Amino acid sequence: EIVLTQSPGTLSLSPGERATLSCRASQSVSSSYLAWYQQKPGQAPRLLIYGASSRATGIPDRFSGSGSGTDFTLTISRLEPEDFAVYYCQQYGSSQTFGQGTKVEIK
């Protein structure tokens, strides 16, 4: 099973700042089959990025994904108040696994 490790566990930032979230896989993720989701308290997850770098429908361009192999990054260029949430990475190249999540909180 591919294990995904997200870092940091918590990111404390102010609105307008840049957020960089990391997702590292225990082995290479085939075909960059990696997605990112955002989850707010009491809500279902929302798809942000698939295929490591493709934005899902309706996702603002301040969200971007990059990486390949075992190292992937989600970048939020300028944090808006509604971006404070928990973010999960998911690999779907070999069965499916999720990372443990990164919480982006207001500093």
Next chain:
Amino acid sequence: QVQLVQSGAEVKKPGASVKVSCKASGYTFTSYGISWVRQAPGQGLEWMGWISAYNGNTNYAQKLQGRVTMTTDTSTSTAYMELRSLRSDDTAVYYCARNSNYGPYYMDVWGKGTTVTVSS
């Protein structure tokens, strides 16, 4: 609009079974698959399995093999997830999510979740 509407909250005793439904609308049901994901209180996301709404093919998480069954009813565009021999650590919010028909890939539309509580 595309949506998945899940059944209501359930409270079950240990050893019992639960069956959660997920009714799709706004798209051609048989053109996609459905995955099920659960989230224990205060914890992260756990993928449970996938079913093709086209041909009923399934792929279950190894951890749940033998306890979970996923089915679809194409006449009502509804997917079902049944979990048997419930334990306290099955207490979670259970989500259905739209997926590819070719296998478990990324999930682009999610239901609001169904809370399942297992308690004696």
